[in-house]
Amino acid sequence: MALAGMLINDFLLYILGFLWLVANAGYFTQVFLTYESDTYFYIRFLIGPGLSIAKACGAVLNLNSMLILLPVCRNLISFFRGSCETNHLCRRSVRRQLDKNLTFHKTVAYTICVLSITHTVAHFFNFRILYDHFRNVNQDQQYGNQIALANKLRENVYPAEGWINPVRGDNPDLGGGLPLIEQGVIQIAGWSGVVLCLVLILMFSSATEFIRRSYFETFWITHHLFVFYFAMILVHGAGGIIRSQINLVAHDISVCKDIPNQWGVDPRCPDPVFKDGSPASWKWCVAPIFLYILERCIRFFRSTQAVVLSKVVKHPSKVLELQMKKKGFKSLPGQYIFLKCPSISRVQWHPFTLTSCPEEDHFSVHIRTVGDWTCELAKVMGANKDASVDTDNLPTVAVDGPFGTASIDIFKYQAAICVGAGIGVTPFASILKSIWLKSVNNESVLKLKKVYFFWICPDTNAFEWFSEMLDAIEKHMAEQGRADFLQYNIYLTRGWNNKQAKNIYLQEEEETDAITGLQQKTHYGRPQWDTIFQTIGQENPG
Template identity: 35%
Template sequence: MCRSLLTYLRGTHVVNRKARRLLDKGKTFHVACGVAICVFSVVHVSAHLANLVNFSVRYSEEFPALNVARYRGEDPRIIILTTVPGVTGVLLVLVLFLMFTASSYCIRVCNYEIFWYTHNLFIVFYLILLVHVIGGALKFQTNVEAHPPGCFRANQTSSEHQGEGLERGEGLEKSCGEEAHFQPHQPQTWLWISGPLCLYCAERLYRYIRSSDPVTIVTVLRHPCDVIEVRMLKREFNARPGQYVVLNCPTVSSFENHPFTLTACPTEKSGVFGVHLRVVGDWTERFTELLLPGPGVASEILPMVQQRTYPKLYVDGPFGSPSEDVFNYEVSLCVAGGIGVTPFACVLHTLLDSWRTFRLRRLYFVWVCRELQSFYWFAELLCTLHHKLWQENRPDYLNLHLFISQTDRLQVSQMQSHITRA
């Protein structure tokens, strides 16, 4: 999930097309790793529970240092709640359960805040994991040469040990030089997690420094179907079509970060970039209230009455996505549904500036929306690009196909218009 590193690798020419597609599956690989951790955690916990029962039932009087239980028949639940590995293990299972259940699709869609806050418990998970291995439940023998396995102790006569060995069909065993000594295994968890954790911390530090400069909101426009367009300026901000950014508004929430695809990238002529966001949740509703006046105040009158002050906003990114590959082919097909058109809107903006400089020779653009008013989001852009291509004798460069999924409202609006004309 080191997004900046993946974006850098994706933008280099060293990575070929197949490797770039694998980098685009970073989130899928992250989910697969999470599921694998949960599956093997169940196996790990089950094995330790079986060990606890064995330690209690088969308490070794001969080697008491090996036992986790303090006496024969000790309740395994008491062992769990009174030992460092037991208590930390319970906490690890609880944290992992919260992270796994909150990552489900229904919770992420209905209540994104729960997913976001519980997912950041991975910091607590790593800290407890480092403490979990300190308990020393698993031990190994340090004096194997002086006390080889199977030797008879000094307080046991050689004739008794020889008789036991003959009954088991074994040969003569040598006597022990000393009692067996055991020592807990040295913790090695840090060897496995230190590298990835340091890489992720360096990534987060770099992203924090890069996003520390607040942006200047230039324009805020309200579009049909509860869609807001935000145009911004930021110093030394460069992005490619198809990339996305992560927005953070401290006034709404200091810890929540939401990704939005760029619909306009900075160019040589203008450094303005923009995003389109649909008001579908608590964060977007609160953010929209801070950007735009209430419904009772006219947007045209407000600038004449008072100067609009926008909230402080931080932008992290940009980050790479598969939509960047549109220009790497001679023929590309772009299919979008509703607000999912945002990656291709930036592509159309780029073609409007200079379409001759790319390898792309033909673009098929398919856009499916529920309502007719949704096409107004980028109607001006589509018309301008279509008109420019016609003027430059390339009408076949852009093949536009627009579809409406809910035709009932379209028929009602047509009937209402006919009645009004009559």
């Protein structure tokens, strides 16, 4: 059953993942075989298999660099989500994959890092070999009985179309020139590669969970170094230092490689002619870069639209509620917005789930003050004072969104399971409000017949701001004769002492819960999901 359920839920995900792997493997193989062909025989003879490996990794890097921007184009994701919703042939299993956008973004990022390491290491050894070849070092050990061909290629003081070794130096007659590192850095591919490596190191190291949670601003700033990443990707291949041979018909490699001293003399073996490699990265990256620029323009335009802070509410447990209004703002239950407060930072945008529902005349977010930015926001909103701040004196805020999440599909099912932890309950505040108001308005189109709501809280204070709404929904559904519509299960994982435990025990027989004051009792500890899912499955066959 578990395997069958996994296939039903994630079969399309596995198919898409497999296609992505096939695309990577196929393109890697194609480019690898291209550089194993006669067109690159002489440069491959000098370097070895490291050339084909490096170039194949670079090609797959281009493919993944194209893909990595698309999952973070939120308006593009929202557009496809809307197209899927209006297209009856587009199943929910297809829409669900759009909710994996950040997972795919991270997967592609890991792939880029692995490919970059392989590409860089391979080219480091390649350039070391070319440098030694230019300086006539370790020739016998490297080329053995083909030393004559190696010497011929090293004597490449040909016209512009004849050189093959990019290591040139200032005085090739002396076998000298610049040192190895400087020879590499002066090339376009060299210095742009160094910048790419530094940018990737900064972006990857600052994207770890610890940095994201503890030093979000550091993560935000370094992640925007992707601008330099793409700039360097576009110029990295402009030097064209890996050259291909263009006179293979006249210069028969199968014959000429064995008689290098007869080149230019034997009519079968004219001097080889090479041309610069052409950059290919722009072919892959221009379209996603254009889409991302369009995405940013749309988000910038929306962020400049005026937002009115209509109310600031201080809730227990350091929770701050902001109620706002914005012309033309339309949302669905469970969606989220990005919020910026210019008086704190002009560059920082933070995502928050909407806790209001479309039926209300405003939109709101509940923010728990746990970090530097949220604490500063509470301060400028006057939440750290006893007296409320007049709305005319509140700072301005900018809003970008709303953007969709998986939870907006809840109304397309007959039974739904909602699971939230701590402040992560906020999307279900919007959903439950919307269910409540739809039932008040007697909307017969409401397909939803049963909601199982699970809320796992770390301490007793976390209940305070949300339990009032649960109580109101519970009473309303009971009045409508639908008391079994909402079955909520609140789990308290810690935060009680011996005195509280005794009080809970003594009030066990009371009609209302000792902690929340609600009709349904609080559970203590963590949910046993296997048992819960089995029970719900039995209650809702099919």
